[in-house]
Amino acid sequence: MYSRNSRITSKWVYNFIVFTILIGSIRLWSFVYIPDRVFDFFEFAIVFITIFLLANKWSKLKRKDLLFRKNVKYFILIPLISSFGAYFYHKQEFYWSLIELRIIFFWLFYFLLHAYDISESKIIKLTVKIGVIWALINIIQQFTFPFYLFRIDAGAGGEDSIDAFIREGLLRFRISGQQYGMFLVFFSFYHFLKTRKKILILYVIIGLLGFYYYGTRQFLFGILIGLVICAFLVRGSSFHFSLLFLLIGGGLLIYNMDLLFGSLIKKSNEQLSSEDYIRFLSADFYLNQFWPKDDWFSRFIGNGQSQNLSLYGKEMNSINSDLKFFSSDVGIIGGYSKFGVFYVANVLWSNLKGIFYTYKLQSRRYLILFFVYALMLLLLSEYYANAAVIPFYCIIFYLVDKANEQAKSKI
Template sequence: MFDRKGGFVLPVQLISFSIFFAIVMAYYSWDQSFKVSLLETSQYLLWPLFFFLLHVKVPINTLEKIVMTLGMVYVMLYFFQFSNPSTVYFGKPISGGDEFSEQRGVVRIIFPGAGIFILSIFIAITKITQNSKKKWFYIGFAVLGLIIPVMQVTRQFIAGVYLIYFYHFFKGQSLAKKSIIVAAFVGGTVLLINSDIPMIKGVIETQQRDTKLGEDYIRVQAGKYFLTDFSPNTISKFFGNGPPSWGISKYGKFEERLSNTHEYFLSDVGIIAVYAMFGIFAIIGFILMWYQSFVLDVPKQFVYAKYYLWYLLFTSFTWYSVYHYHYVIANIFALYIYHKSYMDQKKWDLIKNSLIKTPELAKEKYIVEYQKGKNPLKI
């Protein structure tokens, strides 16, 4: 964790240390025991895996295969669960209120492991425009990436995926193709809005209701509370409170009562929940991560990693994608792929530039890289 710099190293360091220190803060501010806090925090402790992946130099191609395989498993199990709604096979019937519920006109299943699915569909759309040998497979998978978010009736999920799809296929096209893409996007949206699909109707009705509520919207109220009144002392407002152990510790019971009496859920306030649990330094880490996703170049074959980070940003205000265990392993995979591809490209750019300026020195660097067993630039 201390032996690297550049890329996404600093953001992941800040987030990792904030999560570890939150164990101390839960004890200090809420008298939650270290054992209970460690067990509750364990679901977030995968972040340092980023440095292990860098250490062992896992090939990006290997991670792509893993993600796509698990993405297909996700799709199969999701449709199996959707076709058998009477029994909850995966997840819990009640977890924060809506992991498996009947609302918005349909059976709504917030299926575990969504982060891997999101990353896999972004890989798919990237492979389509890269003219992959398995193009038709990726086209079919990308179509499922449009259908499943609608079936899950989650507005952030739907909007995040659809906007990134639009951006990916829109950029770099000729004016004529851009016009066709815009017309198709607008036309498809109008058709969906005016359709009789219960899922779409449920989303529209919920959005209209929440818009009318304004500041009275429950998530707005919850966000204000967790920002200003949740922490019991000034130190907690700076370093966070740690994750509550739901219904077990005094801290967990307080959070449980808060959800029962006020319907304030940490999972409903996204990045504000990160602040409440892990403090300001974790927020700085995420801000740096998103800033770098806009300024650091990534090779076009790995642009899906950038899209995934943008999806996290888009959904971070009212969804738990930034921190939840459904997403954290995919967050790490995306950051590792982005970081490794960026650093590799930066290294080869230096070699290429030195070849132009000092051919002999560049040749020596090339030979050294080749002897180390690395993939050398084709010179």
């Protein structure tokens, strides 16, 4: 009895730790009343706790067949190597780089999930719940402004100025956790097509509204394309149902296109027709100009991750404020500028591997959507060195591993 109770207690503790890591990594959905320095400290705590918990379990991991073992190790190693680029090309001391790169050790969460065999069903439920909360915050705060509790930054116009929030007719709070919203939509829609449970379509609607009010075009359109792909992942009668559902849903979407997306499309057309569209200029800058002259080796190790208090950080702040060139706006090109060509190769390798293995699965085929989605938006956004997103990718990798294990056991 004692042994059984002890195991139950241990599992509860490990599940709580997983919950804490996930909530901490997204900074409690960007809760405004907790200072960033508290979350910065918490990120260090997450790293140390993860390393401590892995210390006694590392030998167990050696016996496991982990599909993404090498990819995860490279996601840690490659940014660390780039600190040499920050030092030699931008005079940033190594300790500044290590402070800023603390979040890449969040990739150890992948090994932590395997080391303690965290329940797949529990982590899926937790991921869905985080996505639901993210979506509801985006929806509710549209109607409670100027009162709000969750937001990333103030932007231009002052902390509570309407100009600091509004864009394309929507109030943008840009809260962390959109990947969990993506999981909510894809997971719910896939299982709705298979089971036709009405509660699941409610989750899909909540998730889509969350992305609509989030206000970022590429995420919303990427989600919609993902839903179309999702319809082709189911088989049998579910496939015919999914086609009918898509035809009806697509018809309603087209009929209300101007009402729902008129301002977004108009804004997109204005930006694309502008000769000096800032995103293209940023891409050219980080792809071709922001490199040491005649130093081909820099393309391999990258410029490194800047830290705001260093000289390199001040250089980047000047580029951001004066030129409005943000590496985060140009997706994998920004990653290439920071971490070099091997980082790009690892991102592509991880996603192509994910597509290859999930395509063969009989169960959890919806997991392929996260890799396809990542590749679709790669030139606009990539988050493999982002504290809020790394644990999410660890979960996706973990679920693919577990599904692959189950498939092998049936052979």
